[in-house]
Amino acid sequence: MAEEKELKNLVIQGAVYKTTYTKRFENRVNYVSPDPNELYSFIPGTIIDLFVKTKQKVKEGETLLLLEAMKMENQVRMPFDGEIVKIHVKKGEVIPNRHLMIEIKPTK
């Protein structure tokens, strides 16, 4: 199995090792710091209602949309006072987990 693969480099504490990779290692996702201005889905589901429009000013705690998943309606709320920058989903759309739903920005 391993012998047929081409050797690759793996750096650990400054030393370069010749070795092969596992699938899990190759498929690992590079970490990106979360952007507070991007609202992602936290579960796969359906957008059953959308209450805001682009450029609308929204207060902290106001409900932006309803995401139905596992027979539950999840209210996605505004995390701070701000404005809707861009909406990436439509009413009725089925979305996967970690899908960008809405971009927002805080009021200055």
Added chain:
Amino acid sequence: MSLRSNVLDLRKRKKEVQKGGGDKAIEKQVKMGKLTARERILALLDKNSFHEYDLFVEHAAKDFGMEGKTLHGDGVIIGTGTIYDKPVCIFAQDFTVAGGSLGLMHARKITKIMDHALKMRVPLIGINDSGGARIQEGVNSLAGYGEIFFRNTLASGVIPQISVILGPCAGGAVYSPALTDFVFVVENISKMFITGPSVVKSVLGEEVSMEELGGAKVHAEVTGNAHFYAETEMECFDQIKTLISFIPRSNLKKALPHKPKAPLKGVKVEDIVPADPRIPYDMRDVLKSITDGSEFFEVMERFAPNIIVGFGRMNGETVGFVANQPMVLAGVLDIDSSDKAARFIRYCDAFNIPIITMEDLPGYLPGVDQEHAGVIRHGAKILYAYSEATVPKVTVILRKAYGGGYIAMNSRHLRADFVFAWPTAEIAVMGPEGAANIVFRKEIAEAENPDEMRQQKIEEYKEKFANPYVAAAQGYIDEVIEPSDTRSRILHALQVSENKSASMPAKKHGIPPF
């Protein structure tokens, strides 16, 4: 009146029931590329050794039109037999009878043979091929599963429990195999999942095939739920027989010794391993250079291949090997490899099998994904497993033994009985490259030519610390050995450890980092 007519009547009844779900259902089973439950048992056990019990058990369902139906043996065959002349208890679900669905009497048959196996201290083999709970029997079916899981847990660490997945095994049913010691799967035949593709699709909108979700390869390579993978049922039965030959009948026994054999000639350990710790080799070749007959029976070959676990024999006696594999991810410890090794170590400890650790690793795998997925608690499992193991424990350090990896891989500090090191061993807090950068940070930064200075300092550090003699001076390793003496030193260590007496403080049980 002669008995003759009664005997003939018995034979007729048996013949009728032994047909299971009947010719049509059997034809369907064959079309799916599967053997029948009875064929499987006969193929696995010694010839003419199988004895069946509860053949005439009938189902107990009264609702939904079930009362008039006949389900031969209620969809499961139980009995006893032998493998290599040693007794085993066995059950096999019969998919031709109501899809092998589990009802009250079906479960009662399984728990009967499980109780028997535990009482008699013989291995239990379960062949799973079932559509799941028999919906018509409602909560009685769930009760049946619960009774099975409970017994799996009672028997854990007392008798070997082997699960063979030869068909669907879905929903709650998967937890019985998950509680047993070894799970066998076969390409295209085994399917295991908690919720099937249709539910996944309707609830989550994710499209996935049964094979992609819970096929044999997935469990052997990705989830780590399966320990052995075969391409055909017959190959799978051969694997089970080989496994049985390596393990003891119960935790009260030792594995039966085989005739001692020398390793095959022409496999020289010193020709396999390069002196440069950054150049890989296949650790399996090293294992085969020291085991009897150069035989090594690998467990979980496809999962977390950066560590190797499995059985071999030394002077005829079964031993368990845990070995870093420099050929994959430089042999690092990570979440999956720690989990895999820890489980195997606990198996060996429970069943009186000495553990030989072959060490060559640069440490733990760095990365956000590892940290966030819990490498701390998963990595702790291997420390826990080695520390609590009281069977003979021998360590051979071939090359790298850096940092936390050194401690984890059955170091003296976790009560290894014997620690040997090759002259190429580097036992240090980290590799020379990393250490020089920290220790000589200032000198390197202030040098006219930092790169040159770094190289110089790396060499300096290498000279001083990248060897086995610093640890040897502390008594952390017992002996620096020539690689060609590896087998003879292990054999001697095992001989000395034969009557090893070690124990843990009295307790109900520890709290391992599950």
